[in-house]
Amino acid sequence: MKSVFGTDGVRGLANGDLTAELALDLSVAAAHVLADLGEFEGHRPLAVVGRDTRVSGEFLEAAVVAGLASAGVDVLLVGVLPTPGVAHLTATLAADLGVMISASHNPMPDNGIKFLARGGVKLDDVIEQQIEARLREPWQRPVGGGVGRVTRYDEGLASYVAHLVRTTTKPLTGLRVVLDCAEGAASLAGPLALRDAGADVTAIHAQPDGLNINDGCGSTHLESLRAAVLKDEADVGFALDGDADRCLAVDHTGAVVDGDQILCILAASMKESGRLVKDTVVATVMSNLGFTRAMDAAGIEVRQTAVGDRYVLEAMKADGLSLGGEQSGHVIMSEYATTGDGILTALHVLERMATTGTSLAGLAGAMTRFPQVLVNVPDVDKDRTGDEVLLAAVAEAEAELGATGRVLLRPSGTEPLVRVMVEAATAAQADAVAGRLADVVRERLAI
Known part of the structure; x- marks a missing residue:
């Protein structure tokens, strides 16, 4: 069953x-x-x-x-x-x-x-x-x-917003922010918290009607956020998801800043202030190779877990660590929260910008992303990823990529599909390898 x-x-x-x-x-x-x-x-x-x-x-x-x-x-x-x-x-x-x-x-x-x-x-x-x-x-x-x-x-909303604002120590005055609330649970709390912390906030997709949550907006659809940031000449944009436990960003040029880059920014900040326990950050196997290399250059250890914020949390709890997250934008700051918190993440990225006087583009530049392709293959038996022919195809792809790339094949935990992720030195190579492996998944795991 x-x-x-x-x-x-x-x-x-x-x-x-x-x-x-x-x-x-x-x-x-x-x-x-x-x-x-x-x-x-x-x-x-x-x-x-x-x-x-x-x-x-x-x-x-x-x-x-x-x-x-x-x-x-x-x-x-x-x-x-x-x-x-x-x-x-x-x-x-x-x-x-x-x-x-x-x-x-x-x-x-x-x-x-x-x-x-x-x-x-x-x-x-x-x-x-x-x-x-x-x-x-x-x-x-x-x-x-x-x-x-x-x-x-x-009183729950006010209590939560006040808690978020108390985690910051520097006013965000002068920072112009666009916040995409995904027509979701943060449509009130998100704008309130950022404004109370001093930011100049334009909220978009913050008129939920029960039917429009995540509909062409939020962290899975960044197009309207990018357009709003460029139109308003904002310093930064943040996109939450429906329940606001994740956050992705867009810099002033419209470039996307993902969860790996956000983790890099926060890890550097916390190490500098002595708050990064054991100079270690927890991430998942989906993290970009560029993330692990940037952390190594910064003298920060990376511990990797299975995909899912619950596994990040378990690893953090086991060693009392203070920062962890996923490329998808789940970022956990255990000093202030027991789960990923998109509004909290946005506040602390903004605080880093305010403290350093550096743009988000400048902060995110500490990490160089390797081209990464993710192909979702639906309507397959996701419990048979141990198929010998499929594993042989993965091994062949890994040999081709060598030290400049990697392959990750995993069944989704929430949807009936298998995810094929490939990183490579070039986008063309990543596309080609991911496409070949996706074809093998369709052929071998067809229902």
Whole structure:
């Protein structure tokens, strides 16, 4: 049977794969598992529940709340708020559980559920497996005063924004910023935080209607952000995704600055100020070769993990490290957050610009990107990437690229496809090798 949980919670077509019934059952099972682990011992359990702007989030929120309250968990409803905002409130309000209803960068028809443990950290894989194993089990329902109470917590937005601004120490006065809110969860919080920190902000795609989240905007569609930066002659542009846990940037020339380059900028800043623990940054196997070479030149160690911010977080937590992230724009600054936070990332890139008096283009120039091609191959059996013929094709490609490139073949954790990533000395070579390997994937893994 296919697992309910993927690499980032439960995700799928809302009211198709992810139904109200499943949302309710997951919430009940989560409450039972955490109770049996002793998380609720000695007190009445409390959960923080937030969502992004998708119309389906309204009925899924109701289902999640019904499940938690029926299991005896009190609920604070924070409404539309970024995933890192829900994580922050889960920690600061000493809640036992956080729930974020969002499909992040996925198209509007999808939705998802992410569970957070006490302290605002993502649940371990083992706990997710236990929750899945206990779906729809018979149970003794509380009655009377034993059921959970549901309360709206309207102070959540202001509390989260104030926290973000407190992480900066230098005013951002004079910096002109365009912020693409992806018609998502940061449509209020993002502009508020950057303005409160002193920046001159033009917000675009910040009028969510429940249907337009990620629609031609945000971190997966940078065209309108680039156009707005050039039109406004802004210093920089930032693009968030639907739940604002990731951030990509555009410099004043319209050039894209990705998560690897942002990590380079923040790592250099934190090393300079003595805040980069063990002079080490955590990144994934998707990080560009140019990133690892730039970090080596700066005297910074890179530890690589599997793709997924949860694995970056695990590596950071294991060694008490302070910075990690992904090329996609998930950047985790553990001094201030327990998960990736796009608004926080933007604030600290801006602070570095303000402190050094250097443009984003100048800061990003510390890293030279190797040409990288990513081909998504859909409608294949992603569980058969160990196919001998396919592995032989990968080995042949790696031999061709030598020390000036690499190949990464991996199944998606959230979608039914296989990703083929190739880096090479030239874009033409990367394109050619990626195309050949994608053809082998289609041929060998066809369903």
